[in-house]
Amino acid sequence: MPIQRTIELHHARQLNITRQHLDQAERPPLLDVIRDLGCLQLDPISAVQRSHLLVLWSRLGAYDTADVDALIYQDRVLFEYWAHEASIVLSEDYPIHRFRMQDYPGEGGWSDRIRAWIADDVSDLRTMMLKRFEAEGPLPSRAFEDKTVGSLHSSGWTSDRNVSHMLQHLWHSGAIGVSRREGIQRFWDLTERCLPAWASQEVWDMPKVVEVAVQKAIRALGVARPDHIKLHYTRHRYPNMTAALVALVSQSLLEQVTITREGKALPGTWYLHTADIPVLERIQAGAWQPRTTLLSPFDNLICDRKRLYMMFDFDYHIEIYTPQAKRQYGYYVLPILQGDRLIGRIDPRYDRKTRTLAVQAVYAEDNAPIDTDSISAIKQSISDLATWLGAKTIDISPQVPPQWAALREN
Numbered sequence: 001m002p003i004q005r006t007i008e009l010h011h012a013r014q015l016n017i018t019r020q021h022l023d024q025a026e027r028p029p030l031l032d033v034i035r036d037l038g039c040l041q042l043d044p045i046s047a048v049q050r051s052h053l054l055v056l057w058s059r060l061g062a063y064d065t066a067d068v069d070a071l072i073y074q075d076r077v078l079f080e081y082w083a084h085e086a087s088i089v090l091s092e093d094y095p096i097h098r099f100r101m102q103d104y105p106g107e108g109g110w111s112d113r114i115r116a117w118i119a120d121d122v123s124d125l126r127t128m129m130l131k132r133f134e135a136e137g138p139l140p141s142r143a144f145e146d147k148t149v150g151s152l153h154s155s156g157w158t159s160d161r162n163v164s165h166m167l168q169h170l171w172h173s174g175a176i177g178v179s180r181r182e183g184i185q186r187f188w189d190l191t192e193r194c195l196p197a198w199a200s201q202e203v204w205d206m207p208k209v210v211e212v213a214v215q216k217a218i219r220a221l222g223v224a225r226p227d228h229i230k231l232h233y234t235r236h237r238y239p240n241m242t243a244a245l246v247a248l249v250s251q252s253l254l255e256q257v258t259i260t261r262e263g264k265a266l267p268g269t270w271y272l273h274t275a276d277i278p279v280l281e282r283i284q285a286g287a288w289q290p291r292t293t294l295l296s297p298f299d300n301l302i303c304d305r306k307r308l309y310m311m312f313d314f315d316y317h318i319e320i321y322t323p324q325a326k327r328q329y330g331y332y333v334l335p336i337l338q339g340d341r342l343i344g345r346i347d348p349r350y351d352r353k354t355r356t357l358a359v360q361a362v363y364a365e366d367n368a369p370i371d372t373d374s375i376s377a378i379k380q381s382i383s384d385l386a387t388w389l390g391a392k393t394i395d396i397s398p399q400v401p402p403q404w405a406a407l408r409e410n
Contacts, residue, residue, distance in 0.1 A: 009261040013340040015222035021059040024289035038233045039083035041298045047332035054296040062388045073180045076196040080178040084235035099209040101174025138179035138187035210244040225268040231304045290339030292377035314342040343368040357391040364401040
């Protein structure tokens with residue numbers, strides 16, 4: 001039995017940050033960044049910028065957002081589907097996502113309701129919609145008139161219209177995809193027209209799907225426990241994951257490791273992908289390059305809040321849906337990443353009419369650095385964000401920690 005590798009927590013953090021391209025190392029091409037992340041969560045809120053675009057800015061700095069749309073809606077190397085939430089995913093990973101499409105709506109009470117709804121109420125609607133897509137090509141939801149009688153009650157995320165529910169059902173089950181967008185308006189079409197001709201149509205069995213998805217999740221996380229994997233990439237879609245982990249260890253693709261903090265082992269069984277051992281060893285040898293940047297509320301690094309708190313000692317909750325009077329920090333708060341620490345957060349809002357980036361508040365974590373270089377790096381990150389957004393003015397509120405007062409200096 002080989003000796004289990006021991007990794008200090010700060011090195012585990014640095015590996016996670018490196019694998020997500022948030023360090024200072026040379027940036028790979030846009031598509032390679034997305035490939036290593038596995039998915040980009042979609043969210044319609046654009047208080048600063050759409051989240052998936054902001055996630056890429058955190059890693060790439062200033063880039064042309066039109067390049068992302070081109071990869072999705074022209075080159076078709078990316079497509080919209082459900083990963084850990086509604087996301088942009090890679091067409092090369094289609095067999096992984098096809099497994100969910102074929103299994104949808106799965107098992108359980110809600111699944112039975114969906115099947116009954118389609119069979120009893122809206123089978124004609126389904127047929128009509130698919131025929132129109134086939135004949136007419138991309139169509140928005142407003143192109144369909146709902147003449148059906150039955151109704152699947154709203155989940156809270158869609159209206160109580162059968163058309164809305166049917167579009168979601170056809171999307172989740174793989175019959176249709178998003179062909180293009182005009183703003184946030186989706187134009188739907190048959191899935192085969194939303195994928196490149198080279199997308200693999202191979203049908204993978206469950207063990208292969210899980211083994212491939214597990215590896216993608218672990219590599220994006222650097223090191224991970226099973227509960228971390230379950231909440232990453234194809235969230236909650238790892239049936240019989242224990243068998244997959246055993247198989248991958250036996251194939252020498254994964255290695256069990258121990259994560260320690262101040263000499264004490266953290267609980268749980270942790271896994272490292274053997275392809276990342278050279279990266280880890282360079283980090284442990286001191287070759288890591290820290291960087292300061294701002295993160296989207298939906299950034300891949302922070303999407304698992306429990307893991308975030310355990311590994312970074314950073315307590316973060318999205319307050320978008322919290323009444324304003326009850327918010328602790330703000331509506332669309334961006335954490336500040338410095339090196340391998342999350343040292344604070346800002347509450348920004350971008351006014352597109354006046355082209356003003358308003359930083360409505362800045363907050364520092366306990367023991368956040370107060371040296372001149374750190375403050376300058378935070379200020380530069382805000383300035384870089386403003387430049388990328390096209391802002392002419394940056395307006396930083398007086399609500400700034402006293403130790404970071406220099407953020408407001410010109």
